[in-house]
Amino acid sequence: MDSFIKKLSVKTLNSTLIFIIVFVFLTVSSACYYSLRRIDTDEFWEIHSYQVSENINILLLNMEDMETGQRGYIITGHQNFLEPYDAGYNNITNTFSILQKLTIDNPVQQNNLITLKVLIDEKVTELKDSMSLRTNIGFDAAKDHILIGNGKKKMDSIRVLIAKMQTEESRLLKIRTEDLTKINKITELIIIIGSIIGFLFYLLVNYIINNFVIGKIVKKSLFDKEQQANKELQSINLAKDEFVSIASHQLRTPLTALKGYTGMLLDGDVGSINEKQREYLSEIKNANDRMIKLITSLLNVSRVDLGVFTVDPELINFEEISQSVLKELESSIKDKKLHIKTNFEKNIPLLSADPKIVRMVFQNLLSNAVKYTPPEGSISLNIKKEYPDLVISVKDTGYGIPEAVKLKIFTKLFRSDNARIKDPNGTGLGLYIIKATIEQTGGKIWFDSKENKGSTFYVSIPLDGMKKKEGFKRLE
Ligand code: ADP
Numbered sequence: 001m002d003s004f005i006k007k008l009s010v011k012t013l014n015s016t017l018i019f020i021i022v023f024v025f026l027t028v029s030s031a032c033y034y035s036l037r038r039i040d041t042d043e044f045w046e047i048h049s050y051q052v053s054e055n056i057n058i059l060l061l062n063m064e065d066m067e068t069g070q071r072g073y074i075i076t077g078h079q080n081f082l083e084p085y086d087a088g089y090n091n092i093t094n095t096f097s098i099l100q101k102l103t104i105d106n107p108v109q110q111n112n113l114i115t116l117k118v119l120i121d122e123k124v125t126e127l128k129d130s131m132s133l134r135t136n137i138g139f140d141a142a143k144d145h146i147l148i149g150n151g152k153k154k155m156d157s158i159r160v161l162i163a164k165m166q167t168e169e170s171r172l173l174k175i176r177t178e179d180l181t182k183i184n185k186i187t188e189l190i191i192i193i194g195s196i197i198g199f200l201f202y203l204l205v206n207y208i209i210n211n212f213v214i215g216k217i218v219k220k221s222l223f224d225k226e227q228q229a230n231k232e233l234q235s236i237n238l239a240k241d242e243f244v245s246i247a248s249h250q251l252r253t254p255l256t257a258l259k260g261y262t263g264m265l266l267d268g269d270v271g272s273i274n275e276k277q278r279e280y281l282s283e284i285k286n287a288n289d290r291m292i293k294l295i296t297s298l299l300n301v302s303r304v305d306l307g308v309f310t311v312d313p314e315l316i317n318f319e320e321i322s323q324s325v326l327k328e329l330e331s332s333i334k335d336k337k338l339h340i341k342t343n344f345e346k347n348i349p350l351l352s353a354d355p356k357i358v359r360m361v362f363q364n365l366l367s368n369a370v371k372y373t374p375p376e377g378s379i380s381l382n383i384k385k386e387y388p389d390l391v392i393s394v395k396d397t398g399y400g401i402p403e404a405v406k407l408k409i410f411t412k413l414f415r416s417d418n419a420r421i422k423d424p425n426g427t428g429l430g431l432y433i434i435k436a437t438i439e440q441t442g443g444k445i446w447f448d449s450k451e452n453k454g455s456t457f458y459v460s461i462p463l464d465g466m467k468k469k470e471g472f473k474r475l476e
Helices: 002-007 010-076 079-102 107-136 139-147 150-266 275-306 318-328 330-335 355-371 403-408 417-422 430-440
Strands: 314-316 339-344 351-353 378-386 389-396 444-450 454-462
Touching: 010 079, 010 107, 010 139, 010 150, 079 107, 107 139, 107 150, 150 275, 275 430, 314 318, 314 355, 318 330, 318 339, 318 355, 318 378, 318 389, 330 355, 351 355, 355 378, 355 389, 355 430, 355 454, 430 444, 430 454
Parallel strands: 339 378
Antiparallel strands: 314 351, 378 389, 389 454, 444 454
C-alpha cells in the first residue's frame, strides 16, 4: 500500500483524496437523509393510527350519548333529557366522515366502516322508533319496544365491530411503532458508523498528507535544491579546473626557463663552476624538475576532469615504448640496485593506441615500482595478449599497499602512509590520471598487492585499439 501511494504523483494523490472524501461524505449523508425521511413517514403513520383509534372511540361515545338521551326521555318524557341524544346524533356524521378519510388507505377499516354505518343507521332507527312510541302512545309502549331487545343487540354488534376496528388499528400501530424503533436504531447506527468512518478517514488523510504529500513536496524541494547545488558545484569545479589549467600554464613557462638556464650553468656554457656551485645548482635543478612534473600532472588532471583531452591513436610498438621508459629510469634503478626482468610475448602486433598515453602508463607503473620497492628488490614487466586485450603488468617486490586503503588508491591526491614515509615526493595524481584515461579509451586498470610483499599493477588495452577521442589538448 505504502509503495503504491509512493508511486502516485502529488496531483493524483490529491484528486484521489478529494474523490474519496466526496464519496464518503455523499454516502453517509444520503444514508442519514434516507433514514430521517423514513422516521418522518413512520411518525406520520403512528400519529395517524392514534387519530383513527381516537375517532373510533368518539364514535362509540356518540352512540352511547344517544342511547343515554333516549333512555332519559323514555323514562321522564321530558324533552330536555334528549340533549345527549341530539349532541351524539349531530356529532356522529362528522366523526364518521373523519374516519372515512383517515382510513382511506386501509381497505379493512373501510369495509368495517360500511358495516358500522349500516349498524348505526339501524340503531338510530330503533332509537327513534322507541322515542316516537313514548311521545305518541306512552311509557309502556316504549318500554315494551325496548324489552324486545333489538336495540341492545344492535348496540352489542356496534361495540363488537368497534372493538374489531380498534384491534386492527392497534395492530397497525404496533407495526408502525416497531418500524419507527427500527429506523431510529438504523439512523443511530449510520450516524455512529459515519462518525467512525469520518474519524478513520481523517486519520488516513492525515497519515497520507504527513507521510506522502508533505514527504513528496519536501523530497521534491530537496531534490530541486540538490540539483541546484549540483549545478553550482559543477560550475565551481569547472571554474577550478580552468583556473588550474591556466595557472599551471603560467607557472610552467618561468620554470622551463629556469630549467634551461640551470642546465646551461651546469654544463659550463657560461664558464666553469666549482664543486659547491655544482652541488647547489643540482639541487635547484632537481627541485625545478619536481615542480615541472607536479604542474604537468595538475595540467593532465584538469584536462581529464574537464574531459578536454585528446586520444589520437596510431600504430605503435608497446615493447619499444616500455624499453625507452626503462631507460629513462635507469639511474634510479642503478642507485637502488633493482633487478629488472622483462617478458614480452612474441608476435605482439603493432597496436592502434595514443603513444603519449601509453608512455604515461609505463612511466607511472614503472616509476611507482621503482619508488616503492626497497633497494635490491625485483621488478618484472610483462606484456602479453589475453584476448580480446593486450595486458601489461608490472610486478614488484616492494612495500605493497595496506588492505585498509586499497579502495582509495585510484582517488585524486591519495597516497598511502607507508609510501609517503618511503618517498615524500609523490603527488597522488599518476594513478588517478591513467585510470580515467585508460577507461575512456576502452581499457581497464587493476592491481593485486600485499603489504611488505609487493604489488602487481595490470592495464588492459583492447587489441582492436584505443577509441579515438576529439579534444583540445593532448596529455603530457
Ligand atoms: P604517487 O606515486 O606520485 O604518490 P600515484 O597516483 O602514482 O601517485 O600513486 C598513488 C599511491 O598509490 C602512491 O602514493 C602509493 O601509496 C600507492 N602505490 C602506487 N603504486 C604502488 C606500488 N607499486 N607499490 C606500493 N604502493 C603503490
